[in-house]
Amino acid sequence: LGVEPSEQTRSLFAQLVRGDRPAVATAAPSGGRATTEGARVTARQAIEAEGAVESRTTMPIVDWLRSGRSPLVGRDRELARAKTLWQHARDGEGKVLVISGEPGIGKSRLTQEVMTWVSANGGRVLLGECHAEGSAPYAPLAQILGQVFAGDGRATARRLHLSSLILADAVKLAPSLRSILGDLPPNAALEPESELFRLYEAVALICAAVSRETPTLWVVEDVHWADSGTLGVVRHLARRARPGVPGAGLRLLMVLTHRDAETALAQMPEAVLSDFASERLAETLPLNRLSSEQTAELVAGWLGPKVSPDLVASIHFQAEGNPFFTEEICKAITAEPDQQQTSMGRMNIPHSVRSMVLARVERLPKPVQETLRWAALLGREFDSDTLSAVSGMDEGALTEVLELAGRAQLVSEVREPAMGGDGLRFAFTHALIPLALVESLGTLRQRRWHRRAAETVERLRPDDVEALAYHYVRAADRTKAIAYAHRAAKKAESLYAYDEAIRHLDTAAALLSSEHPAGLRLGLLEERADIHWLRYDWAAALESYRAALELCSSSTEEDESVRVRLNRKMLEMAADWSAASIRARKGDAAGVARPARAALMSWHGRESAAAALLAEKIRVLIALARDALFTRLPPDWQAGADYAWTAVELAESSGATDVLPVALHTLAQAQAANSEFRAAVETATHQLALARMEGDRNPRALLNGLLDAGVAHLNVGEFEEALVHLDSAVGLSTRIHDIAAYRYGLTRKAFCLLLLDRWEPLLELEAPLEDLRRRFPAARTGAVCFGLAFCGSARAWRGEKQHAADLRQDAYDIMVELHGPPELWDQGHHY
Amino acid sequence: MAVHQRDRDGLARYAALVEGESRRCGHRLYEAFAHRAWGVLHRLEGELDPSEARLQRAISTFQRMGTRWQLGRTYAELAETTLARPDPSAAKVHFERALALFEEMGAVPNAANARQALADLG
Numbered sequence: 001l002g003v004e005p006s007e008q009t010r011s012l013f014a015q016l017v018r019g020d021r022p023a024v025a026t027a028a029p030s031g032g033r034a035t036t037e038g039a040r041v042t043a044r045q046a047i048e049a050e051g052a053v054e055s056r057t058t059m060p061i062v063d064w065l066r067s068g069r070s071p072l073v074g075r076d077r078e079l080a081r082a083k084t085l086w087q088h089a090r091d092g093e094g095k096v097l098v099i100s101g102e103p104g105i106g107k108s109r110l111t112q113e114v115m116t117w118v119s120a121n122g123g124r125v126l127l128g129e130c131h132a133e134g135s136a137p138y139a140p141l142a143q144i145l146g147q148v149f150a151g152d153g154r155a156t157a158r159r160l161h162l163s164s165l166i167l168a169d170a171v172k173l174a175p176s177l178r179s180i181l182g183d184l185p186p187n188a189a190l191e192p193e194s195e196l197f198r199l200y201e202a203v204a205l206i207c208a209a210v211s212r213e214t215p216t217l218w219v220v221e222d223v224h225w226a227d228s229g230t231l232g233v234v235r236h237l238a239r240r241a242r243p244g245v246p247g248a249g250l251r252l253l254m255v256l257t258h259r260d261a262e263t264a265l266a267q268m269p270e271a272v273l274s275d276f277a278s279e280r281l282a283e284t285l286p287l288n289r290l291s292s293e294q295t296a297e298l299v300a301g302w303l304g305p306k307v308s309p310d311l312v313a314s315i316h317f318q319a320e321g322n323p324f325f326t327e328e329i330c331k332a333i334t335a336e337p338d339q340q341q342t343s344m345g346r347m348n349i350p351h352s353v354r355s356m357v358l359a360r361v362e363r364l365p366k367p368v369q370e371t372l373r374w375a376a377l378l379g380r381e382f383d384s385d386t387l388s389a390v391s392g393m394d395e396g397a398l399t400e401v402l403e404l405a406g407r408a409q410l411v412s413e414v415r416e417p418a419m420g421g422d423g424l425r426f427a428f429t430h431a432l433i434p435l436a437l438v439e440s441l442g443t444l445r446q447r448r449w450h451r452r453a454a455e456t457v458e459r460l461r462p463d464d465v466e467a468l469a470y471h472y473v474r475a476a477d478r479t480k481a482i483a484y485a486h487r488a489a490k491k492a493e494s495l496y497a498y499d500e501a502i503r504h505l506d507t508a509a510a511l512l513s514s515e516h517p518a519g520l521r522l523g524l525l526e527e528r529a530d531i532h533w534l535r536y537d538w539a540a541a542l543e544s545y546r547a548a549l550e551l552c553s554s555s556t557e558e559d560e561s562v563r564v565r566l567n568r569k570m571l572e573m574a575a576d577w578s579a580a581s582i583r584a585r586k587g588d589a590a591g592v593a594r595p596a597r598a599a600l601m602s603w604h605g606r607e608s609a610a611a612a613l614l615a616e617k618i619r620v621l622i623a624l625a626r627d628a629l630f631t632r633l634p635p636d637w638q639a640g641a642d643y644a645w646t647a648v649e650l651a652e653s654s655g656a657t658d659v660l661p662v663a664l665h666t667l668a669q670a671q672a673a674n675s676e677f678r679a680a681v682e683t684a685t686h687q688l689a690l691a692r693m694e695g696d697r698n699p700r701a702l703l704n705g706l707l708d709a710g711v712a713h714l715n716v717g718e719f720e721e722a723l724v725h726l727d728s729a730v731g732l733s734t735r736i737h738d739i740a741a742y743r744y745g746l747t748r749k750a751f752c753l754l755l756l757d758r759w760e761p762l763l764e765l766e767a768p769l770e771d772l773r774r775r776f777p778a779a780r781t782g783a784v785c786f787g788l789a790f791c792g793s794a795r796a797w798r799g800e801k802q803h804a805a806d807l808r809q810d811a812y813d814i815m816v817e818l819h820g821p822p823e824l825w826d827q828g829h830h831y
Numbered sequence: 832m833a834v835h836q837r838d839r840d841g842l843a844r845y846a847a848l849v850e851g852e853s854r855r856c857g858h859r860l861y862e863a864f865a866h867r868a869w870g871v872l873h874r875l876e877g878e879l880d881p882s883e884a885r886l887q888r889a890i891s892t893f894q895r896m897g898t899r900w901q902l903g904r905t906y907a908e909l910a911e912t913t914l915a916r917p918d919p920s921a922a923k924v925h926f927e928r929a930l931a932l933f934e935e936m937g938a939v940p941n942a943a944n945a946r947q948a949l950a951d952l953g
Contacts, residue, residue, distance in 0.1 A: 677856035717858035719896075755860060757900040759936065797900065799939025 018089035044470045058177040071301045072113050072295035078285050082114045088214040089253035094241025099256040101287035104324025107257040111219055121422055130225040132736050133379040133471030137229040140220050148210055153180030160209035188699040188736045196496040197739035200236040208250055210355030215251035223256040231272045238281040239775050257535045267535030282563035285386040289321030302330035328356040357436040371401045376434035377449050381427040388767040451475035480507045498535050522551040542592055545570050555779050564603055582819045593631045620660045621647035625666045629673050641670040644735035661701050668708055678714045684712035703732050703741050711748055719752045743772055745785040759794040766791040785814035834871050842872040850906050863892035872952045874912050903932030923952050
């Protein structure tokens, strides 16, 4: 309204927020204290009287006030900055704002204020929250997507012009959307990295559609607990929202709250925040502790304007300027009977946040206290059905308990639509509350309670493997904890949330004892290594593969087949590692490959190899071929071709259609390496013909076939033929959102056009290449630098010197970022 | 690069390599590059007939492939060879062909060089 509230208004506000009902509706000049006194007695009676519960629907204003808690103090500058960034976002200059600070410093409070202001000013607000305890990957995004498609989800999808391709990936991230959007055909399987980017792009496209309709505020709370999948999407969106990104137009402000110096419980978003800083994607607003003047203002909001300066000083001294601690002290003071409000010395005020929270809880009836402890065990957020089942409380009694807890500002209802499941969701109003409650349980009791919680969740939500792993670990039930942690790892891996997958595998492995079979530990280590490989973390993958190898040292047939498989994987990984490295750094991969190669060549020559599983034998041959081509120093082109030929012959003669395309691809690479370019054209043509037979059933194979055929024709100077295949590949990759294939196809097409002197169509590729570069990390779009360099050449030949220089600088910067200074580059890079 | 810099050693080393590899796999464009490289090297060595023959073979390939910039550059090299005979009227024709192609392509620096060469010929 643009005016400062009067004393009476402030006092009334404080009463309402405390949950007091004003005794009289008069505006006596000094009526604040008398009204407060009378109202406090009324509030205490209301809280202590079971069943005397006011219906939520009759006090909507109280709810609104309660949701805002106390007035926002000491955050004018930060709020103003947030509002300015919002204005920029409305104009299409998207940004990320990170609000950071210690626990209780008021990050959520400030965020709520921003959310309220944005809503009141015509913006759309979407909120996701991260939690410390066992949550599924992408849980905050699932919340947000649920809010986007709330109500008639299909109508929303139509209105936003979202294709079934995008919706299918949205359902993958948020399975609960299936009940709203209905059954959707799954998207084509791609290489893991391409699928990951496609998922990210799906969220980005949904966000773009929403923000085109209405400028949007995206909030992700407690991002220090975010899983790697959520962080990946956040980073991708931040890049997309940058001004100047072609086709972005995201009228989006993302607000992330982040707790500084978090404990070991927290995930590690530091790499993401570091990316934000280096790419200037985000602005950070650190929140400082309150000054003594600000504390006085906050205290006045709770205790009235006439609180004594000595009391304020005492509170400030104890709380050290932390707003949450300050509020807890104020709440404790308001519960003190007949106090003079001059000094804390004569009051029985606990000295720690934990004690204060417990003191507040312990003022509630015993049944409420116990139920709240059950709720705390379930996590910061919980649903009423699970709480009812685990606490043994019926629905009616639970409703009263939660209403009482709500009036005591310990919990609040989570206002999002129910999607699947009938229970309402609630959350503790601050993360420190459930922590304090759980810590108040003894260890033995915690174990028993976690077991009961696990058994309840197992009955009600058997697919909630993350929660089950969480509870069974704390219940000290090794067998079930290992099983569920393993399932949680598989689930996380399927969603490309690799950090979470590793974490769950490590949890399972840590629980293994000498009584468990070695094969179980070996399996976990191998899966761990496989995931590290997918993340291009070669050293970590190698460590796990070697640890797994040490566990299969016997001469049994089973152990031998495991050893072959592990060595084959290490050899393949070394080839990927080497292919991704410049010459100066290939030695590391070569060192890894040596023992694996020796083991496989020895096995390959033995009789037992002939009897081995055919598919494994073919894979070993492919691994040996790639090793010869990419890892050995110097490369052995002939050996690579020989191994690849044998793999192809074996795959064709045995009808191993699943490995034949890979074998043909490797053979084509070997032939090109041997300068047998015509032979490579034949091989690639054969590969493409096989892929066309599978058609829509396997678009990934078709895409690989088109790219290989395009490159093979390019290598022999048959540019028109190459362009036909590359155009098809680029089109198909766009349709199925395969970013990696799109990037590769675009770059090869650029090369064709350069060599054909078709400068106009070449320069039309400049915008999509730059777009790729902006949207995706350099490590995954490195080849884009060649495309940009080709465009730079054409610009130079047309006399557009500055434009050419800019493009060449872009290409150079990408190369330096990937490979270091030019003296480390391979010869081909210097083109 | 060796052609552009009139690097005789570089031309001698790479022209043969490129010609051999391109013939092996039937890479017509690279073979044309090799012919042009040989054409420039022969001219630098004072061997004008072989130079003209090689450059004409390159022109033939670039015409078939429709690579107009490469064609223009090769006409410019042919003009230099005919100028070296000396045959300024033939050189003028080749420079004019080169200029037309460069202007069509929007190859501003090359077009400027061709115009200057024509101006120098009077």
